[in-house]
Amino acid sequence: MNTVQILMMLTILIYLAAMIWIGAILSGKNRTTDDFYLGGRKLGPFVTAMSAEASDMSSWLLMGLPGVAYLTGTADAAWTAIGLAIGTYVNWLVVAQRLRHYTHVCNNSTTLPLFFSNRYRDEKRILSVIAAVLIIIFFVPYTASGFAACGKLFSNLFGVSYLPAMIISAIVIVAYTTLGGFLAASTTDFVQSIVMTLAIVVVFGFGISKVGSFDAVIENAQSMAGYFSLTQIYDPVTNSASPYGLLTICSMLAWGLGYFGMPHVLLRFMAIEDAKKLKLSRRVATVWVVISMIIAVFIGVVGNAMTKAGVIPVLEDPETIILVVADLISRHGFLAAIVAGLILAGILAATMSTADSQLLAASSSASQNILKEVFVKDMSEKTGMVVARVTVMIIAVIAMFIARDSDSSVFQIVSFAWAGFGASFGPLVLLALFWKRSTLQGALSGMVCGGAMIFIWKFLVRPMGGVLGIYELLPAFLVGLAVNIIVSLLTPAPSQEIQEEFDKVAAMK
Template identity: 45%
Template sequence: MIGIIAAFIIYFGVMIYIGFFYMKSTKTANDYILGNRSLDRRVAALSAEASDMSGWLLLGLPGLAYVSGLSEAGWTAIGLAIGTYLNWRFIAKRLRVYTEKANDSITICEFFKNRFGDKKAYTSAISSVFIIIFFVVYTAAQFVAGGKLFNSIFGLDYFTGMIICVVIIVAYTLTGGFRAVCLTDTIQGMLMFFALLIVPLIALGMLFSDGAATIATINPDMLSLFKDPGTGEFISVFLVVSGLAWGFGYFGQPHIIPRFMGIQNPEEIPQARRIAMVWVIVTLASAIFIGLLGNIFFSTPLDVPETVFVQMTTSTLFSFIAGIVYCGILGAIMSTASSQMLVASSAISQDLYKTFFNKNASETLLLVISRITVIIVAALAVTISLDPNSSVFGIVSVAWAGFGATFGSVLLLGLFWRKATWQGALAGIVFGGVVVIGWYLIHPIIFGGYLYEMVPGVIASMLAIYLVSLKTTPDKEVTDLFDAYVAEIGDRST
């Protein structure tokens, strides 16, 4: 274990050092929340994807593929790849330009308020509430993954491992803010890429050396996008729709889209998009392959399917190299949790406290409140993640749907529809969030299948925005701002 522990100590040391390094230059809330819009295209690309995928990519998705094959994991991955491309292609530059023109908005809630001319900031307030609700849940999923990781590697008690993970994440998020989070995300993204490539290749080589015939023993239905490997029957159309619906979630993720807002030069977004797409396609494919390979690599079924990647790493690599791969898994967890806590802190300090309680709050006070909020969100998430039997994939799916339905519809129509009003946006946020939560709690079965809560949530949100906007009228300054943004985007088309 000495080599593994050495790798972890080096990794933790680098992460914390980055946080304290950027602490010196983090003097305002803008620095802390958006890094003063100074991100390099490579950092923006890798940071966005690393904060997106989380421990779900290295634990949840391989575990899903290990249990259900391609029939569920495959459609989810396809939806995510499509969503990633559409987000970078049609949202990134528009959001970067529009947020700067809309009174230099530095949070997504502030952008909603400025874009729709919501003078009383109702959209900002309600958005902040949903951010806190869903991000506490989402952050909890990362803590669950961290607890499982430390338990699998070191045999530590689940709770002890989780607390170690929480302390490290809070340390560098608390000190360095947005730039520290983005740089650590970039390092973690490269580690994740390395880990997802090397482990399955070595495992496959070991299988071939033992006899290629073992590969033929896999259930052929595990490799089918259309058949349930358990029953051999064709899957429900709802499962396909639900998997693809994950792609829509990208449009509303408050921990991903700030990377678009923070990129230094909007003209670099096409290059960033290409980097992001290569990373996403390779890592998603590798994660699923690991899950499928696990069915023949392990002669005895795993008690905890979501640890298939960890167990495969233990069986294929040695000492320090295995430690680096484990750090890649931990990096996936930490990159997302830190981004989520940062966004939640901005929602409270900027969109609630400054807007409604102290409009003249100093930058120093807002910075302090942001950091205190990080600790509060972490504490709330820990209470949710106390159960070691919680599913990382299940928790993430609820939060992902919540943000997709709550913010995705509003952001899309806000960027592309001139007549959208603040009343319509508010209705969309409320209906999207409530329907997702209600659908999840009721868990209705339709025609023998379950439909992912993202789908009804998005439909409800879109209809609410459209119908309410038809009955209301946007102010002239709102449409003038929209026209100015469209004109600038036209000059910068990609």
């Protein structure tokens, strides 16, 4: 490695060491499994807001979204971002406070699957076990995509082999997550959101300066048919545009529906210390999400202009646009190399902030909702803490095995997992919180059908193309919602106890 690469690597290593240090500092606050998985419900409003959004955005924000915009223009990326922005705001506005109150009243539920079973008085824990299995099914590949992003970063910039780079990155994430649990994940996510913001702002500004001006970027975008349009999509192979219809727009906006079922985001709502401060959290989260996604989309547009201007080569992998720009920045001197290192740390931050939350959610599903609730009901807190940490490591090993393929697309993996959670849990969360008539049978049927429809639509229906070639989240979400409602109406009404508890939560402000 040359001097510049060494400086960049040292910057990243210092950042990684700081994350582990935070985990070690907070490890002493985990006295129970509830502390490990929910932080004792002690998060402040800013940490709640920024950790929720940092854990949500992942490497998709800095790699997937700019990559899509770089290759095919603004339509796909922009409509996805708009859907996510709307979903973010509505989720904070409608779900956050009700979920915080309901999970506390409902036998202090510390995980989403546990809340489902407690809410519907599922004594056999069928609902929580199936929910836990779905979390593991969708979160393990989601986590793997984060590990893969880390591997790509080091492999592209430092010329090291992908596999060892990915494994080392995963070990760091596992280290601070295992040490500090939810508090460490949330605190590091807060720090990582700041680093992510600095990274995208610097890359955006530097890219414009190399092209010449923002007007030059727009002029380049407008020179390609449909590239800078919300109703057309650019085809780089034929250098032509094809229509971006209303149905496709609706399917991209449906990304926003996914928020209602994201366990790692919903856990932040459950963990805030004071529900009254969720209003401040909502404002902070929404502003950050809107600004960061706008910049991320334009980084792809700026990157395309840099290619046309000969500043950077044509990218074989569009998702590496920020890596390429960071490498270009590093050639401008000592301080520039450190800045480039911080940009790369920003990509790591985006990845790590999601992977740690996913590890915890998958781990809690396996250790709490399956092992403890079904097989070892009298497990002690000491044993529970050991099991929790061991489970995190086991889940991580499985994710590393999946991530061994360096050719996988971050955007595609994330979109599938996002749809899975949105369709499985989204309708269930909304109806559990806001419809008193929802029953255990309806909840179970809707969750299973929504999750199954993700696979059916993606692998059987969507390949048919035409009007059926839409993002699987929208049809699967509607199926899950419809099945839940229909089955609930066909089965006996909930018990008086459940209805009174619902009314109690509904009256809380």
